[in-house]
Amino acid sequence: MRKLLGLFLIGALFLSVLVAGCINTRTTTSTQISSTENQGSSDQIPVNVNENGGIGMSKLKTYIDSILAGQLTQEEKDGLFYMVEEEKLAHDVYTKLYEKWGLQIFSNIAKSESTHVEAVRLLLQKYNLTDPTQNEGVGEFQNEKLQNLYDKLIEMGMKSKVDALKVGALIEETDIEDLQKWISLTNKVDIITVYENLMAGSRNHLRAFVGQLERIGVTYEPQVLPKDEFEEIINSSMETGRGGGRGPLK
Numbered sequence: 691m692r693k694l695l696g697l698f699l700i701g702a703l704f705l706s707v708l709v710a711g712c713i714n715t716r717t718t719t720s721t722q723i724s725s726t727e728n729q730g731s732s733d734q735i736p737v738n739v740n741e742n743g744g745i746g747m748s749k750l751k752t753y754i755d756s757i758l759a760g761q762l763t764q765e766e767k768d769g770l771f772y773m774v775e776e777e778k779l780a781h782d783v784y785t786k787l788y789e790k791w792g793l794q795i796f797s798n799i800a801k802s803e804s805t806h807v808e809a810v811r812l813l814l815q816k817y818n819l820t821d822p823t824q825n826e827g828v829g830e831f832q833n834e835k836l837q838n839l840y841d842k843l844i845e846m847g848m849k850s851k852v853d854a855l856k857v858g859a860l861i862e863e864t865d866i867e868d869l870q871k872w873i874s875l876t877n878k879v880d881i882i883t884v885y886e887n888l889m890a891g892s893r894n895h896l897r898a899f900v901g902q903l904e905r906i907g908v909t910y911e912p913q914v915l916p917k918d919e920f921e922e923i924i925n926s927s928m929e930t931g932r933g934g935g936r937g938p939l940k
Contacts, residue, residue, distance in 0.1 A: 743891030744802035769872035863914035
């Protein structure tokens, strides 16, 4: 009888441990799923740009709005403030260089840079952040570093058509490097999605400027990016219609 009672107690204890383990496993799994749903999947970021580097804004907005807003760190806020001004800088420089030299490439890429600015603004609006570019005119920036950079780039680009094209390539190199930095400082899928779209556009812009220089017999050497990364970009095709995640952006 004592032996039977002992076996019963052992069995009850084992069953209670097993049940507790199952409950704990289900709780953990539920938390993980909830977190994934809130943040989306960063494994397949939907990206869609055209050959001029313009972004498909309608689908991008739908995708960004589908992801729940998280709590931003100060670094993430700083990144958004910086990038909306940096994209405006590119737009403003290309606008001025088109006025000076009349090269169609500057007009085309300036238009695509407008979509880049609007892409970052989607996030500023989503997170109720004040847009530092909303009251700034062409060539005006709140960030002192970007103001100084704009002035320097304009001075360089006014020297000749070749120098202007080199300025374009330098801007895109800088943009790519900065985007890589800001991506490394966030885990927010909506922010990463916008930055990846900007970076795909910038790679197309870089290919365009370097290609234009090559057609007039000028070899451009990278000023910012590592040479192997630079060559990998310019030796690959223009990126268009590349999608993933919840669906490609069109």
